[in-house]
Amino acid sequence: MAVTNQRGYVTTRGKQWYGYYRKVVNDPATNEQKSVRIPVNLGLKSRMNKTEARHALEREITKQLGQTGSPTRIMNDGTVTFGWFVTNRFIPLKEAVWKPDTAETKKLLIQLDLVDPLGEIPLANFDKFSLQLHLNKLAATCSKDRVLQMRAYLRDIFAEAVDQDFLVKDPARKVKVPAQLRPTDTTTLTWDQLRLALSKLKLRDRLILELDMTNALRPSELFAFRWKRFDYPATTLTIAETVYKGKIRDWGKTKKSLSVIHLPQELADDLETWRLECEQQARDEFAKGERKSRNLSPEEFIFANRDGGFMDTGNYRKRVLHKLARDLNLPKLTFQVIRRTIATLAQKKGTVKDVQGVLRHSRTATTTDVYMQEIPESVQSTINSINEELRGTVGLKRKKPAKAGGAVHGRRNPATRVTQNDTKSLRGGTERLPAYA
Structure with a gap:
């Protein structure tokens, strides 16, 4: 006996389940609509019960006519x-x-x-x-x-x-x-304007903007960094997470977004200085009973808010970037303007493909030809050139960074706090520090 169903019915014939439903077609003879009954072989009785047969019919109807409840x-x-x-x-x-x-x-x-x-x-x-x-x-x-x-x-x-x-x-x-x-918006800034902006910021905000400028980071990548992603001996940061609408996600905007980025040695030194400062702050808060652990966890964000979570991009843009633009009379200062500026100025620091490597675009349609091959060494050179412009040290000789795991000679001691009044390099020479150090 047939079992009725809202969009058809199922019945048995021999050892098989069959379903029937109706749909509207055009009669080619009269060019008028007519309703026809459509049979469907659903499967063996031994392999499904009536409920499963109904579900199989419903799936077939949905496949042919649309989702449940849609016009047939x-x-x-x-x-x-x-x-x-x-x-x-x-x-x-x-x-x-x-x-x-x-x-x-x-x-x-x-x-x-x-x-x-x-x-x-x-x-x-x-x-x-x-x-x-x-x-x-x-x-x-x-x-x-x-x-x-x-x-x-x-x-x-x-x-x-x-x-x-x-x-x-x-x-x-x-x-x-x-x-x-x-x-x-096509606003871009000059090297002098970028350096001026950096010179007015304290260590944390300077690091945020210098990281953003040097590697053209998206704010969703920048504020998701945790300490475990920072490899000081190798001078690298790993982008493994991003921030999106108040949540942490393990994927990026493009396929190339999640990657390892290179840091110039001076920038890595300053980031290590910030880590030591955060460790001291953690110990101080623990002593006051404001923190459960006295140690800085590798899971903590490098640039955390007051509650220990990641910073809100919109809040930081209004509170720091917009204020800085007003104070310095800059035409505009946002993360997008910084990224566009670096993409424009960096054209003279490396090939277009190298710039694409810095920006981590998934397609060279954004920066140019698909068939050019990215050379990691050239990308590193481009990043170094960008950072030298930001620090005003273009043309000055600099010692090569020590290899990972080797003895470090002549490196600034990260434990020594960099202040606005420092005028000589902490490396023992007479080389002047950049104006914003």
């Missing part, structure tokens, strides 16, 4: 809307490849810019003109990046509609980037 229409009946296709056929596929933390943002933008204004229009009614017109309207009110993102989504959506046989021709394949895009 097919591609050639002309009533599948843009909104239904995006919700039931496009997003479920993309969610499998989107990162969970960014999927919600992507879905929200698609809903606001595409589904809300276009959702009720039948998929078959779109053409290049209507899509280009919508993109041009977005360009009048939205940023350049958002318009480019929506164009990419439109092309993906309609390409998927063709792949799934909902459309014969892709109307979005020739949609162009609108010519009248809102201008983007």
